[in-house]
Amino acid sequence: MTAKVKPHQDITIISLGGTLDIEYTQAFNKACLEQFQSKKLIFNMEKANFVGSTGIQTFTDTLRALAPIAPQGLKMVCVGVEFKRIFQNLEIQNLEIFDSEASAIGSFTGPQLPA
Numbered sequence: 001m002t003a004k005v006k007p008h009q010d011i012t013i014i015s016l017g018g019t020l021d022i023e024y025t026q027a028f029n030k031a032c033l034e035q036f037q038s039k040k041l042i043f044n045m046e047k048a049n050f051v052g053s054t055g056i057q058t059f060t061d062t063l064r065a066l067a068p069i070a071p072q073g074l075k076m077v078c079v080g081v082e083f084k085r086i087f088q089n090l091e092i093q094n095l096e097i098f099d100s101e102a103s104a105i106g107s108f109t110g111p112q113l114p115a
Contacts, residue, residue, distance in 0.1 A: 001048070001055075003028055011040040011108055013101060017047035025058035032062050040071050042104045046078035056083075060090055067094040075104035 001024035002017040014036075018024075043063075050056060067074050073094030076087065084097060098104040 001025065001028065003031075008042075008101075008105060009109075011042060011105060012036060013042045013044060015044040015047065019049045020055035020059050022054040022058060025055045025062070029058050029062040029065075033065055036066065038069055038071065040108050041066065042075040042077060042101060044077050044101060045080065045083055048080075048083070050080065050082040050086075056086060060086065060092070063087075063092050063095060064090075067092050070094065072108055075107060077101050077104050 001020055004015045004017070006013050006015070014032075063074060073096060074092075076083075076095065076097045077100055079087065079097050087095060087097065096104075096107065098107065
């Protein structure tokens with residue numbers, strides 16, 4: 001599993017890639033809870049692969065821990081069918097799924113008012 005972090009104004013976008021397995025998701029969980037508490041977060045799942053329940057369990061634990069303390073909730077983008085089914089069944093509070101980073105960013109910034 002890889003995680004690339006990029007800032008976009010006051011939003012942090014975390015792009016995940018590869019297989020979510022227990023070996024990497026535990027370290028990811030620790031890093032997220034240390035570095036991204038109370039931040040506006042978008043998780044881009046476009047290049048993430050689902051393999052089994054052990055890695056996804058730790059990943060969903062991370063989402064559950066961050067969602068209540070994230071300003072305006074957590075945003076997920078480019079979520080595959082398997083992941084979407086899991087996230088919807090878990091009913092994680094303050095978690096929204098979007099089709100693109102642009103739409104997720106827009107949900108943080110809201111509609112722009114004319115000058």
